[in-house]
Amino acid sequence: MSDDAGSKTAPKGLLDVLMMLETEEKSFTELKALDISPNTVLSRLREAQKKGLVEQKLFPVKGKKPRIKYVLTKQGKEVLTMFESIREKYVDLRTELQSLQEEVRKKEKEMKYLLSSTNVTSS
C-alpha cells in the first residue's frame, strides 16, 4: 500500500470545527482541544478555508506578535445552521428519504414491467 493511501482517513470533524467557531474566533491551539487529532483539525480548517466557510484573521496582542485566529464567515454560519437543522430533524428526514427510496423502487419495477410488456407486444 502506498504512503498516500495509508494517510487517507474517513472524514470527520468539519462540523465540530465549525461549531467550535460559532460563538467566537479561536486559534489553532484552542481548536486542538477538540477530541480529534491535530492533523485532522488542520485538514478540516484548510478545507473549510478553501470552501469559504472559515477565514484567518490577525488579532493584535499587546507587546507580542499578533495571533492568527480562525473566524467563521457568513457562508460558514449558513452552512452550520443548515447542518444543525439536519441533525435536529434527522430522524424525520431519514424517514421521508426512506419512503422516497421505496417509491423509486416501485417506479423502477413499474417501468421495467411496462418495457417488458411493450417488448412482448412488439415481437
Add this chain to the structure above:
Amino acid sequence: MEHIILKIRGVLQNDGHAYINAFIACPQIERIAPIVFLVDLGATTTTILEGDCTRLGIDCDSLEKAPGETIVPSGRIETYILRDVTLVFETEGELEFERLEKVDVINPKIDSVLLPFSLLGIDVISRYKLTYSRNNGLTLER
C-alpha cells in the same frame, strides 16, 4: 497533513440505475428536504423533475425561465432556474455539501409523469471521481 477522502455512496438498483440520497436547501424551498437523485451522466445540469418540483412546493411562476428550450427524448420542454441551491450529502460519518449557483427545474404540467426522483448532473458529478461497479455499487469520491 492528512488527506481526507470524502466518499458518497449511491444505491444501485437491480436494473443498474444508480441513485444518490441528499438533502436540498435554497431560499425558494421553505425547509431542508430530502431528495433522491438519479445519477445522470447525460445531464449537463442538475435538474429537479416535475415530481420533486410539486413535492418541494417550488412555484415555477416565481422563477426565471431558462433561455431557449431543453430537448428531451419526449420532445421540447420549458425549464426554469432555481438559484443558490445547497445539496447536502451523507458521507461516511460526516455531512458534505455542494453549493450550486443554479439548478434547472421542470415545470409540472397536467399530464406530467411524476417521478419520485430528480437528476444529478455533470455539474456536481464532475467535482468527484465516480466509481461504478456492479458488485460494489456507485461511489463519488474526492
